Amino acid sequence: VSERIVHVDLGPDSYDVQVGAGLLGDVGARVRGVSSARKVALVSDATVARLLGATVGASLHSAGFEVLTFDVEAGERSKNWRIAGELLEAFAYHGLGRNDLVVALGGGVIGDLAGFAAATYLRGVDFVQVPTTLLAQVDSSVGGKTGVDLAAGKNLVGAFQQPKLVVADTSALMTLPESEWTSGCAEVAKTAVLDGEEFLSTLEASAASLMARDEAVTVDTVQRCVRFKSAVVRSDEKDRGARECLNYGHTLGHAIETVAGYGAFPHGLAVAEGMRFAARLSVEVAQGSVEFVQRQDRLLDSVGIPVMSQALAPGSLLRAMHADKKARDGQVRFVLVDAPGVWQCDPVPDATVMEHLQAWSASKGGGSG
Numbered sequence: 001v002s003e004r005i006v007h008v009d010l011g012p013d014s015y016d017v018q019v020g021a022g023l024l025g026d027v028g029a030r031v032r033g034v035s036s037a038r039k040v041a042l043v044s045d046a047t048v049a050r051l052l053g054a055t056v057g058a059s060l061h062s063a064g065f066e067v068l069t070f071d072v073e074a075g076e077r078s079k080n081w082r083i084a085g086e087l088l089e090a091f092a093y094h095g096l097g098r099n100d101l102v103v104a105l106g107g108g109v110i111g112d113l114a115g116f117a118a119a120t121y122l123r124g125v126d127f128v129q130v131p132t133t134l135l136a137q138v139d140s141s142v143g144g145k146t147g148v149d150l151a152a153g154k155n156l157v158g159a160f161q162q163p164k165l166v167v168a169d170t171s172a173l174m175t176l177p178e179s180e181w182t183s184g185c186a187e188v189a190k191t192a193v194l195d196g197e198e199f200l201s202t203l204e205a206s207a208a209s210l211m212a213r214d215e216a217v218t219v220d221t222v223q224r225c226v227r228f229k230s231a232v233v234r235s236d237e238k239d240r241g242a243r244e245c246l247n248y249g250h251t252l253g254h255a256i257e258t259v260a261g262y263g264a265f266p267h268g269l270a271v272a273e274g275m276r277f278a279a280r281l282s283v284e285v286a287q288g289s290v291e292f293v294q295r296q297d298r299l300l301d302s303v304g305i306p307v308m309s310q311a312l313a314p315g316s317l318l319r320a321m322h323a324d325k326k327a328r329d330g331q332v333r334f335v336l337v338d339a340p341g342v343w344q345c346d347p348v349p350d351a352t353v354m355e356h357l358q359a360w361s362a363s364k365g366g367g368s369g
Protein backbone atom coordinates (compact mmCIF):
# COMPACT_ATOMS: atom_id res chain seq x y z
CA VAL A 1 0.00 0.00 0.00
CA SER A 2 1.51 3.30 -0.98
CA GLU A 3 1.88 6.30 1.28
CA ARG A 4 -0.88 8.91 1.28
CA ILE A 5 -0.38 12.54 2.16
CA VAL A 6 -3.12 14.83 3.42
CA HIS A 7 -2.12 18.48 3.45
CA VAL A 8 -3.67 20.49 6.27
CA ASP A 9 -3.91 23.96 4.81
CA LEU A 10 -3.69 26.57 7.58
CA GLY A 11 -1.59 29.28 5.94
CA PRO A 12 1.73 29.64 7.78
CA ASP A 13 0.71 26.81 10.14
CA SER A 14 0.10 24.29 7.34
CA TYR A 15 1.49 20.78 7.60
CA ASP A 16 1.33 17.32 6.07
CA VAL A 17 -0.19 14.20 7.54
CA GLN A 18 1.64 11.18 6.14
CA VAL A 19 -0.42 7.99 6.26
CA GLY A 20 0.88 4.56 5.35
CA ALA A 21 2.20 1.20 6.48
CA GLY A 22 5.82 1.02 7.63
CA LEU A 23 6.53 4.75 7.79
CA LEU A 24 8.35 4.56 11.13
CA GLY A 25 11.34 2.84 9.48
CA ASP A 26 12.58 6.21 8.27
CA VAL A 27 10.74 8.53 10.65
CA GLY A 28 14.02 10.35 11.37
CA ALA A 29 14.38 11.46 7.75
CA ARG A 30 10.72 12.44 7.68
CA VAL A 31 11.15 14.61 10.76
CA ARG A 32 14.37 16.06 9.37
CA GLY A 33 12.32 17.25 6.41
CA VAL A 34 10.52 19.75 8.66
CA SER A 35 13.11 20.56 11.32
CA SER A 36 16.69 21.76 11.59
CA ALA A 37 16.69 21.04 15.34
CA ARG A 38 19.78 19.74 17.08
CA LYS A 39 17.91 18.10 19.95
CA VAL A 40 14.67 16.14 19.97
CA ALA A 41 12.62 15.52 23.11
CA LEU A 42 10.98 12.17 22.34
CA VAL A 43 7.94 11.91 24.64
CA SER A 44 6.12 8.61 24.97
CA ASP A 45 4.35 6.38 27.44
CA ALA A 46 5.98 3.30 28.93
CA THR A 47 3.96 0.85 26.82
CA VAL A 48 4.62 2.57 23.51
CA ALA A 49 8.25 3.23 24.41
CA ARG A 50 8.74 -0.49 24.94
CA LEU A 51 7.16 -1.33 21.57
CA LEU A 52 8.47 1.47 19.36
CA GLY A 53 10.88 3.65 21.33
CA ALA A 54 14.08 1.97 20.10
CA THR A 55 13.06 2.03 16.41
CA VAL A 56 11.98 5.66 16.49
CA GLY A 57 14.91 6.77 18.65
CA ALA A 58 17.47 5.08 16.36
CA SER A 59 15.87 6.55 13.25
CA LEU A 60 15.90 10.06 14.74
CA HIS A 61 19.51 9.54 15.81
CA SER A 62 20.59 8.49 12.34
CA ALA A 63 18.97 11.64 10.95
CA GLY A 64 21.41 13.62 13.07
CA PHE A 65 19.25 14.48 16.07
CA GLU A 66 20.45 14.25 19.64
CA VAL A 67 17.59 12.25 21.18
CA LEU A 68 16.37 12.86 24.76
CA THR A 69 13.70 10.39 25.80
CA PHE A 70 10.92 11.02 28.30
CA ASP A 71 8.48 8.24 29.19
CA VAL A 72 5.39 8.75 31.32
CA GLU A 73 3.07 6.12 32.75
CA ALA A 74 0.53 4.88 30.19
CA GLY A 75 -3.04 6.12 30.51
CA GLU A 76 -5.23 9.18 30.96
CA ARG A 77 -3.97 9.75 34.49
CA SER A 78 -0.68 11.03 33.10
CA LYS A 79 -2.42 13.82 31.22
CA ASN A 80 -2.17 16.31 34.02
CA TRP A 81 -0.59 19.54 35.08
CA ARG A 82 2.02 17.94 37.31
CA ILE A 83 3.42 15.63 34.62
CA ALA A 84 3.36 18.48 32.09
CA GLY A 85 5.39 20.51 34.58
CA GLU A 86 7.88 17.69 35.03
CA LEU A 87 8.35 17.50 31.27
CA LEU A 88 8.90 21.25 31.07
CA GLU A 89 11.48 21.15 33.88
CA ALA A 90 13.23 18.26 32.14
CA PHE A 91 13.29 20.11 28.80
CA ALA A 92 14.93 23.06 30.51
CA TYR A 93 17.35 20.86 32.46
CA HIS A 94 18.52 19.23 29.23
CA GLY A 95 18.89 22.56 27.49
CA LEU A 96 16.20 22.14 24.87
CA GLY A 97 16.41 25.33 22.81
CA ARG A 98 14.10 27.54 20.80
CA ASN A 99 14.97 25.76 17.56
CA ASP A 100 14.67 22.27 19.02
CA LEU A 101 11.78 19.87 18.64
CA VAL A 102 9.31 17.79 20.65
CA VAL A 103 8.15 14.49 19.15
CA ALA A 104 4.99 12.94 20.61
CA LEU A 105 5.10 9.16 20.13
CA GLY A 106 1.91 7.54 21.43
CA GLY A 107 -1.85 7.80 21.64
CA GLY A 108 -4.01 10.84 22.26
CA VAL A 109 -2.81 11.17 25.83
CA ILE A 110 0.79 11.63 24.73
CA GLY A 111 -0.16 13.86 21.80
CA ASP A 112 -2.17 16.18 24.04
CA LEU A 113 0.39 16.18 26.86
CA ALA A 114 3.57 16.54 24.80
CA GLY A 115 1.83 19.00 22.49
CA PHE A 116 0.83 21.09 25.47
CA ALA A 117 4.41 21.03 26.79
CA ALA A 118 5.65 22.09 23.33
CA ALA A 119 3.04 24.85 23.13
CA THR A 120 4.11 26.37 26.43
CA TYR A 121 7.86 25.69 26.61
CA LEU A 122 9.66 28.95 25.72
CA ARG A 123 6.20 30.15 24.59
CA GLY A 124 6.13 27.48 21.94
CA VAL A 125 8.60 25.16 20.23
CA ASP A 126 7.95 22.97 17.19
CA PHE A 127 6.44 19.55 17.61
CA VAL A 128 5.71 16.50 15.52
CA GLN A 129 2.97 13.96 16.14
CA VAL A 130 3.65 10.26 15.70
CA PRO A 131 0.24 8.80 16.66
CA THR A 132 0.19 5.11 17.57
CA THR A 133 -3.50 4.48 18.37
CA LEU A 134 -6.33 4.38 15.85
CA LEU A 135 -8.05 7.20 17.74
CA ALA A 136 -4.94 9.36 17.60
CA GLN A 137 -4.39 8.68 13.88
CA VAL A 138 -7.96 9.41 12.83
CA ASP A 139 -8.64 12.28 15.20
CA SER A 140 -6.49 13.67 18.00
CA SER A 141 -3.13 14.10 16.21
CA VAL A 142 -4.65 16.46 13.64
CA GLY A 143 -6.00 19.89 14.44
CA GLY A 144 -3.64 21.35 17.01
CA LYS A 145 -5.67 20.98 20.19
CA THR A 146 -3.32 20.20 23.06
CA GLY A 147 -3.93 20.15 26.77
CA VAL A 148 -4.25 18.42 30.11
CA ASP A 149 -7.03 17.47 32.48
CA LEU A 150 -7.88 19.12 35.80
CA ALA A 151 -9.51 17.45 38.78
CA ALA A 152 -12.62 19.40 37.79
CA GLY A 153 -12.81 17.81 34.35
CA LYS A 154 -11.14 16.60 31.20
CA ASN A 155 -9.25 18.91 28.85
CA LEU A 156 -9.96 22.04 30.90
CA VAL A 157 -6.52 23.53 30.22
CA GLY A 158 -4.85 23.73 26.88
CA ALA A 159 -3.46 25.60 23.93
CA PHE A 160 -3.82 25.55 20.18
CA GLN A 161 -0.54 24.48 18.65
CA GLN A 162 -0.45 22.88 15.23
CA PRO A 163 2.20 20.20 14.69
CA LYS A 164 4.84 20.62 11.96
CA LEU A 165 4.17 17.10 10.69
CA VAL A 166 2.06 14.05 11.52
CA VAL A 167 3.46 10.60 10.72
CA ALA A 168 0.66 8.03 10.97
CA ASP A 169 2.13 4.56 10.50
CA THR A 170 -0.73 2.07 10.38
CA SER A 171 1.68 -0.85 10.99
CA ALA A 172 2.17 0.52 14.49
CA LEU A 173 -1.51 -0.15 15.20
CA MET A 174 -1.24 -3.92 14.97
CA THR A 175 -0.21 -4.28 18.63
CA LEU A 176 -3.20 -2.27 19.92
CA PRO A 177 -5.42 -4.14 22.36
CA GLU A 178 -8.83 -4.99 20.91
CA SER A 179 -10.65 -2.54 23.18
CA GLU A 180 -8.47 0.36 21.94
CA TRP A 181 -9.06 -0.67 18.34
CA THR A 182 -12.82 -0.72 18.88
CA SER A 183 -12.67 2.62 20.63
CA GLY A 184 -10.94 4.09 17.57
CA CYS A 185 -13.57 2.49 15.34
CA ALA A 186 -16.25 4.52 17.14
CA GLU A 187 -14.47 7.74 16.08
CA VAL A 188 -14.18 6.35 12.56
CA ALA A 189 -17.93 5.69 12.49
CA LYS A 190 -18.57 9.19 13.85
CA THR A 191 -16.42 10.68 11.10
CA ALA A 192 -18.10 8.65 8.35
CA VAL A 193 -21.56 9.72 9.51
CA LEU A 194 -20.54 13.40 9.61
CA ASP A 195 -18.64 13.27 6.32
CA GLY A 196 -21.55 11.93 4.30
CA GLU A 197 -22.89 9.22 2.06
CA GLU A 198 -19.66 8.36 0.22
CA PHE A 199 -17.54 7.60 3.29
CA LEU A 200 -20.47 6.08 5.15
CA SER A 201 -21.28 3.55 2.43
CA THR A 202 -17.57 2.78 1.97
CA LEU A 203 -17.25 2.06 5.67
CA GLU A 204 -20.40 -0.07 5.68
CA ALA A 205 -18.85 -2.18 2.93
CA SER A 206 -15.42 -2.44 4.58
CA ALA A 207 -16.41 -2.77 8.26
CA ALA A 208 -15.41 -6.44 8.53
CA SER A 209 -12.00 -5.77 6.95
CA LEU A 210 -11.45 -2.81 9.24
CA MET A 211 -12.24 -4.97 12.25
CA ALA A 212 -9.68 -7.47 10.95
CA ARG A 213 -7.16 -4.57 10.64
CA ASP A 214 -6.65 -5.20 6.94
CA GLU A 215 -3.72 -3.00 5.90
CA ALA A 216 -5.15 -1.40 2.76
CA VAL A 217 -8.52 -0.74 4.39
CA THR A 218 -6.87 0.74 7.49
CA VAL A 219 -4.70 3.11 5.45
CA ASP A 220 -7.68 4.17 3.35
CA THR A 221 -9.88 4.68 6.42
CA VAL A 222 -7.28 6.73 8.29
CA GLN A 223 -6.72 8.87 5.21
CA ARG A 224 -10.45 9.53 4.80
CA CYS A 225 -10.80 10.51 8.46
CA VAL A 226 -7.78 12.81 8.32
CA ARG A 227 -9.07 14.43 5.15
CA PHE A 228 -12.41 15.12 6.84
CA LYS A 229 -10.85 16.42 10.04
CA SER A 230 -8.44 18.65 8.17
CA ALA A 231 -11.30 20.22 6.22
CA VAL A 232 -13.21 20.87 9.44
CA VAL A 233 -10.15 22.33 11.17
CA ARG A 234 -9.39 24.47 8.15
CA SER A 235 -12.85 25.99 8.24
CA ASP A 236 -12.74 26.56 12.00
CA GLU A 237 -9.23 26.35 13.42
CA LYS A 238 -10.04 27.81 16.85
CA ASP A 239 -13.27 25.88 17.52
CA ARG A 240 -15.86 28.64 17.13
CA GLY A 241 -18.38 26.89 14.91
CA ALA A 242 -18.02 24.06 12.38
CA ARG A 243 -15.57 22.19 14.57
CA GLU A 244 -18.43 21.57 16.99
CA CYS A 245 -19.59 18.70 14.79
CA LEU A 246 -16.66 16.64 16.10
CA ASN A 247 -18.52 16.46 19.40
CA TYR A 248 -21.17 14.24 17.86
CA GLY A 249 -21.99 11.56 20.44
CA HIS A 250 -19.96 13.37 23.10
CA THR A 251 -22.75 15.07 25.08
CA LEU A 252 -24.06 11.78 26.44
CA GLY A 253 -20.64 10.13 25.94
CA HIS A 254 -18.85 12.50 28.32
CA ALA A 255 -21.73 12.31 30.80
CA ILE A 256 -21.49 8.51 30.83
CA GLU A 257 -17.74 8.74 31.46
CA THR A 258 -18.23 11.24 34.27
CA VAL A 259 -21.05 9.38 36.00
CA ALA A 260 -19.55 5.91 35.63
CA GLY A 261 -16.08 7.17 36.57
CA TYR A 262 -13.27 7.54 34.05
CA GLY A 263 -12.06 4.21 32.78
CA ALA A 264 -15.26 2.32 33.67
CA PHE A 265 -16.35 2.49 30.02
CA PRO A 266 -13.94 2.83 27.11
CA HIS A 267 -14.26 6.32 25.60
CA GLY A 268 -15.27 4.94 22.21
CA LEU A 269 -18.06 2.88 23.65
CA ALA A 270 -19.42 5.91 25.49
CA VAL A 271 -19.26 8.06 22.33
CA ALA A 272 -20.96 5.37 20.25
CA GLU A 273 -23.73 5.15 22.83
CA GLY A 274 -24.00 8.94 22.58
CA MET A 275 -24.34 8.72 18.80
CA ARG A 276 -27.17 6.20 19.11
CA PHE A 277 -28.84 8.49 21.63
CA ALA A 278 -28.40 11.70 19.62
CA ALA A 279 -29.81 10.11 16.47
CA ARG A 280 -32.96 9.13 18.36
CA LEU A 281 -33.21 12.60 19.87
CA SER A 282 -32.89 14.08 16.40
CA VAL A 283 -36.02 12.24 15.25
CA GLU A 284 -37.95 14.20 17.84
CA VAL A 285 -36.30 17.63 17.92
CA ALA A 286 -34.82 17.95 14.42
CA GLN A 287 -35.27 16.23 11.06
CA GLY A 288 -33.81 12.85 11.94
CA SER A 289 -35.34 9.69 10.54
CA VAL A 290 -35.88 6.24 11.97
CA GLU A 291 -34.12 4.84 8.87
CA PHE A 292 -30.96 6.76 9.79
CA VAL A 293 -31.17 5.64 13.43
CA GLN A 294 -31.28 2.03 12.28
CA ARG A 295 -28.56 2.47 9.68
CA GLN A 296 -26.21 4.00 12.24
CA ASP A 297 -27.06 1.23 14.75
CA ARG A 298 -26.10 -1.38 12.15
CA LEU A 299 -22.85 0.44 11.36
CA LEU A 300 -21.82 0.57 15.02
CA ASP A 301 -22.77 -3.07 15.47
CA SER A 302 -20.73 -4.00 12.41
CA VAL A 303 -17.53 -2.43 13.75
CA GLY A 304 -17.93 -4.40 16.96
CA ILE A 305 -19.38 -1.74 19.26
CA PRO A 306 -22.10 -3.25 21.42
CA VAL A 307 -25.03 -1.34 22.85
CA MET A 308 -24.25 -0.53 26.47
CA SER A 309 -25.96 -3.05 28.67
CA GLN A 310 -25.87 -1.08 31.88
CA ALA A 311 -28.17 1.79 32.77
CA LEU A 312 -27.00 4.91 34.60
CA ALA A 313 -29.26 7.26 36.54
CA PRO A 314 -30.86 9.82 34.16
CA GLY A 315 -30.71 12.57 36.80
CA SER A 316 -26.96 12.15 37.28
CA LEU A 317 -26.38 12.10 33.53
CA LEU A 318 -28.33 15.33 33.03
CA ARG A 319 -26.36 17.02 35.82
CA ALA A 320 -23.10 15.89 34.21
CA MET A 321 -24.26 17.32 30.87
CA HIS A 322 -24.84 20.69 32.49
CA ALA A 323 -21.36 20.67 34.01
CA ASP A 324 -19.77 19.96 30.60
CA LYS A 325 -17.74 22.83 29.17
CA LYS A 326 -19.79 22.67 25.95
CA ALA A 327 -23.01 23.58 27.78
CA ARG A 328 -23.88 27.22 27.18
CA ASP A 329 -26.20 29.63 29.02
CA GLY A 330 -27.51 26.81 31.18
CA GLN A 331 -28.61 24.78 28.15
CA VAL A 332 -27.39 21.33 27.18
CA ARG A 333 -26.29 21.22 23.55
CA PHE A 334 -26.31 18.27 21.17
CA VAL A 335 -24.82 17.73 17.78
CA LEU A 336 -27.76 16.28 15.87
CA VAL A 337 -27.28 14.36 12.63
CA ASP A 338 -30.39 14.13 10.49
CA ALA A 339 -28.84 12.27 7.59
CA PRO A 340 -25.30 11.39 6.45
CA GLY A 341 -23.29 14.62 6.26
CA VAL A 342 -26.15 16.78 7.59
CA TRP A 343 -25.71 18.04 11.12
CA GLN A 344 -26.54 20.94 13.42
CA CYS A 345 -25.67 21.83 16.99
CA ASP A 346 -28.70 22.78 19.06
CA PRO A 347 -29.67 23.42 22.64
CA VAL A 348 -32.27 20.89 23.79
CA PRO A 349 -34.63 21.63 26.72
CA ASP A 350 -34.01 19.66 29.90
CA ALA A 351 -37.47 18.11 29.87
CA THR A 352 -36.88 16.58 26.42
CA VAL A 353 -33.39 15.35 27.33
CA MET A 354 -34.76 13.84 30.54
CA GLU A 355 -37.57 12.07 28.76
CA HIS A 356 -35.06 10.49 26.35
CA LEU A 357 -32.66 9.59 29.15
CA GLN A 358 -35.48 7.81 30.96
CA ALA A 359 -36.38 5.87 27.83
CA TRP A 360 -32.69 5.08 27.32
CA SER A 361 -32.34 3.87 30.89
CA ALA A 362 -35.56 1.84 30.75
CA SER A 363 -34.37 0.12 27.55
CA LYS A 364 -31.49 -1.25 29.63
CA GLY A 365 -33.70 -2.36 32.43
CA GLY A 366 -32.72 0.61 34.61
CA GLY A 367 -34.91 2.66 36.89
CA SER A 368 -35.87 6.24 36.20
CA GLY A 369 -33.97 7.81 39.15
Ligand SMILES: NC(=O)c1ccc[n+]([C@@H]2O[C@H](COP(=O)([O-])OP(=O)(O)OC[C@H]3O[C@@H](n4cnc5c(N)ncnc54)[C@H](O)[C@@H]3O)[C@@H](O)[C@H]2O)c1
Nearest residue numbers: 047074075107108109110132133135136140145172175176
Ligand atom coordinates in the same frame (compact mmCIF):
# COMPACT_ATOMS: atom_id res chain seq x y z
N1 LIG B 1 -6.54 16.82 20.79
C1 LIG B 1 -7.65 16.37 20.27
O1 LIG B 1 -8.18 16.93 19.33
C2 LIG B 1 -8.26 15.12 20.84
C3 LIG B 1 -9.30 14.48 20.16
C4 LIG B 1 -9.81 13.31 20.69
C5 LIG B 1 -9.28 12.78 21.84
N2 LIG B 1 -8.26 13.42 22.48
C6 LIG B 1 -7.68 12.86 23.71
O2 LIG B 1 -7.06 11.63 23.39
C7 LIG B 1 -6.97 10.85 24.56
C8 LIG B 1 -7.31 9.43 24.25
O3 LIG B 1 -6.38 8.94 23.30
P1 LIG B 1 -6.10 7.37 23.13
O4 LIG B 1 -7.37 6.66 23.05
O5 LIG B 1 -5.13 7.23 22.03
O6 LIG B 1 -5.48 6.98 24.56
P2 LIG B 1 -4.00 6.65 25.08
O7 LIG B 1 -3.01 7.59 24.56
O8 LIG B 1 -4.10 6.51 26.55
O9 LIG B 1 -3.71 5.22 24.46
C9 LIG B 1 -4.50 4.14 24.85
C10 LIG B 1 -3.66 2.96 25.34
O10 LIG B 1 -3.05 2.32 24.22
C11 LIG B 1 -1.67 2.13 24.47
N3 LIG B 1 -1.00 2.17 23.18
C12 LIG B 1 -0.76 3.24 22.41
N4 LIG B 1 -0.23 2.88 21.24
C13 LIG B 1 -0.12 1.53 21.27
C14 LIG B 1 0.34 0.58 20.34
N5 LIG B 1 0.76 0.94 19.11
N6 LIG B 1 0.29 -0.73 20.69
C15 LIG B 1 -0.17 -1.09 21.90
N7 LIG B 1 -0.63 -0.24 22.83
C16 LIG B 1 -0.60 1.07 22.49
C17 LIG B 1 -1.29 3.23 25.42
O11 LIG B 1 -0.14 2.90 26.16
C18 LIG B 1 -2.52 3.33 26.28
O12 LIG B 1 -2.47 2.40 27.31
C19 LIG B 1 -7.90 11.48 25.58
O13 LIG B 1 -7.14 12.13 26.56
C20 LIG B 1 -8.67 12.51 24.77
O14 LIG B 1 -9.03 13.64 25.52
C21 LIG B 1 -7.75 14.56 22.00
